[in-house]
Amino acid sequence: MARDLFVTQLRTAVWVEQALADEVLPDLIDRVGDPELARRLERHLGETREHVRVVRAVLHERAGSIEPLESPALLGLLAEHERLPESDLAHCAAAAASEHLELALYESLASTAEALGEEAVGLALRELMEQESFALEELSRSRAKLLAEAYARP
Numbered sequence: 001m002a003r004d005l006f007v008t009q010l011r012t013a014v015w016v017e018q019a020l021a022d023e024v025l026p027d028l029i030d031r032v033g034d035p036e037l038a039r040r041l042e043r044h045l046g047e048t049r050e051h052v053r054v055v056r057a058v059l060h061e062r063a064g065s066i067e068p069l070e071s072p073a074l075l076g077l078l079a080e081h082e083r084l085p086e087s088d089l090a091h092c093a094a095a096a097a098s099e100h101l102e103l104a105l106y107e108s109l110a111s112t113a114e115a116l117g118e119e120a121v122g123l124a125l126r127e128l129m130e131q132e133s134f135a136l137e138e139l140s141r142s143r144a145k146l147l148a149e150a151y152a153r154p
């Protein structure tokens with residue numbers, strides 16, 4: 001049961017990371033105007049490409065050549081992003097929302113791996129979580145700067 005949960009969430013994590021690496025983050029980077037926010041997203045795109053490799057390898061080890069699973073949660077977040085008025089603050093909010101989704105998936109996956117006695121996998125997933133958390137902190141810094149610029153009083 002816990003193993004089925006693990007594999008299903010892992011397949012979802014592979015799909016999410018792949019979508020972020022191939023489409024979502026490159027699209028965001030094209031759309032943002034703030035160079036610092038773009039640089040932060042670029043940096044996380046590099047990390048995300050590595051995450052794809054790591055989660056694919058863990059999935060392959062557990063379940064062979066099983067396909068990734070589409071994430072309705074990520075698709076929902078993308079739809080929410082598109083209905084926001086176009087701005088760097090909106091892009092920043094969208095990027096942060098996807099980090100929260102990834103963190104929720106990895107928290108469950110890492111805890112499940114540990115409960116199944118797969119310490120090395122748990123550790124590898126917690127390393128990914130650290131990078132997701134760092135990306136989220138960087139986005140908070142960008143948000144604070146963008147808000148200060150947008151609402152600065154003369």
Ligand SMILES: [Fe+2]
Nearest residue numbers: 099102132135
């Ligand atoms: Fe991420």
